[in-house]
Amino acid sequence: MLVFQVLRTLGEFFLSQRTQAQLGTVGVLVLLLIGIGIRARRPGLAAWAAVVFVALMTQA
Numbered sequence: 001m002l003v004f005q006v007l008r009t010l011g012e013f014f015l016s017q018r019t020q021a022q023l024g025t026v027g028v029l030v031l032l033l034i035g036i037g038i039r040a041r042r043p044g045l046a047a048w049a050a051v052v053f054v055a056l057m058t059q060a
Helices: 002-023 025-039 043-059
Strands: none
Touching: 002 025, 002 043, 025 043
């Protein structure tokens, strides 16, 4: 369980670093919206934020 949490935290860190390097603040905010949507149990918010994130990553 602890290993899973450490791996998840490292994955989030590296993903946010890569996103910030390519997309700046907007990419980090979209990732934050995905996390908020998942934790608030709002699948619509998380899904739309994920779609926007993928669109931004393909353009970067």
